[in-house]
Amino acid sequence: MLGVIRQRVACRGIPTRNFERGIRVVASRSLSSTAKEMTVREALNSALDEEMSADPKVFLMGEEVGEYQGAYKISKGLLEKYGPDRVLDTPITEAGFTGIGVGAAYYGLKPVIEFMTFNFSMQAIDHIINSAAKSNYMSAGQISVPIVFRGPNGAAAGVGAQHSQCYAAWYGSCPGLKVLAPYSSEDARGLLKAAIRDPDPVVFLENELLYGESFPVSAETLDSSFCLPIGKAKVERAGKDVTITAFSKMVGYTLQAADILAKEGISAEVINLRSIRPLDRATINASVRKTNRLVTVEEGFPQHGVGAEICASVLEDSFEYLDAPVERIAGADVPMPYAANLERIAVPQVEDIVRAAKRSCYRSSSLAATA
């Protein structure tokens, strides 16, 4: 008979539960079981569903998450299944519902707070930083805050400056927070489940343009106990000439760039960061010690960005291994313009990553990188 392979993945040790969500997967040791595909949206929805089912303390709150099925349909079907006590539509008050979520977490519940976009989280950022992130420390462990803040982060398409900023660097600098940035459906499922189970506050940075993208998922990923470890990056593609780090949507671009580079004889190792805080410095440095060259890729603003931190980490730990200066690819240092042609050049494109990798390998026509 068909069976489901059950595997405990290293995370917070939650016992496996026998939930079939109408998905029976054929799994066998000899065959690769990647027959199923899943969009990131479905991945997030199923992760929320399973965690809410497993733990009655988990509840979802945000604008449009209930009746509207979620501004981006991430919470589709959840109101109907769990009722208005577990899926709460809120008035338009980020400060309000974020504060409520923090208070509920203080008193033992496990809220998942959705921001329609992380740009709006700025209206609630005091609750996230001064309350959620710091309370466990300031109270010496008396107040723990098992809360997840999630929503789309970074640029979408044609939404202008106030809807396009990337907050990875801002939240990533704050001790007390954990900051995750999934790329694939496997990332989305595994990291969201880990985030909800984690006793610390987690900022979960999704990407609007990735919601509709489909990725193959293994039987293990589909199991309700599936969980990815927080703080571990994934080497998406092994290589030996240059290390390229990326997160979220830029992982896809970087993989495309790696294909192009391969045709030109440059073997790029692509690292999907998955976790901005804690940053997997060990994996990054091990890779750079192997390839001796580094390109960092992010959509956000360049100053004080994630790439700046990675660069500093590599300089501190692997200076002697570098054969070339580190290349940073980031969004343009301007508020995101609206016009499509301007937006295109304000955000990294595949060609930018290819050029940077070539410069790093001393294979570009001009040695002077443009500022």
Add this chain to the structure above:
Amino acid sequence: MKFISEAADKRIPCYRVLSDDGYPIAGSRFEQVDKETAVKMYKSMVTLQIMDNIFYEAQRQGRISFYLTSTGEEAINIATAAALTSDDVILPQYREPGILLWRGFTLQEFANQCFGNSADYGKGKQMPIHYGSNKHNFFTISSPIATQLPQAAGVAYSLKMDKKEACVVAFTGDGGTSEGDFHAGLNFAAVMDAPVLFICRNNGWAISTPISEQFRSDGVVVKGQAYGIRSIRVDGNDALAVYNTIRAAREMVIHEQKPVLVEALSYRVGHHSTSDDSTKYRPVDEIEHWKTARNPLARFRKWVHKNGWWTDDEESELRGSIRKQLLNAIQVAEKMEKPVLAEMFSDVYDDLPSNLHEQEKSLRETIKRHRQDYPTDVPV
């Protein structure tokens, strides 16, 4: 077409029980307080007053870095605490240590927190007066103003599921009502039917901003109706009135499962904190007036005295004893060891992350190598 006026003809009246002379006001309805409770209330008010004076002085002497008093608001602090039960969850602003005092937090525990020593429940990780105690149902004080108001609605949401005969009590000052979180907190609590008792200590001043510059409304009580929240204004310097009001409000919150707003009028006799000198922005005789003629302790003492429940001898004995206990607590707290090194790194997260673990290891190795340079009075 009729506009609602920006100001009503008459201000919302204020509930009072005792006159300034300590006599029950004719026609004022109130529930009698028994001798035991009344004496405990009075003694606690005295303790709070003396504690404030002595810790304030300790800061002035450079023994602690910061302090903030509740002088003038002892009735609000103690009478509220007396009217609640120990199951009611408190989300304070920062001028409510009397609640903790009533619930059994000792003078030594207060001193330990102010000195940030190893016995402090916060392990020296928060500045003075930011007390917190899970076992007393008192959330650790957080400095940003009014953030506790929407958080209170969240706590209430969780408390509802426990189905206890208890409510959440969230405090703020007059200044705090200007914060966006005041609007968010009250609006949400009303919409969510959250059992939160919002208490606003309107003490007339937000550092140097008088209420005339804080809002144009008739104080804070009128704001409740804008959110669909039942509200009342009480004389915050009248311990009996505060006691009665909070008792009644608490009943409503718990049995009707909806928020209630109480505005307690008072006066901030002390400076905002040890970082402030209020004589720079308000007249000294105004401060003196509220310190003496309108003193909440004096008023309540007159009533307790008249009932034959308190004598002058007991007064001087109490004051002497409290003073001695406080001076002793300070000495003990000052001499006590500071928190160990590991506390610097703990509780950032639930588990110690690898980077902090490495940093701590590296620090300890450095200390071992340079033992002679490491201060002897800081525990490792």
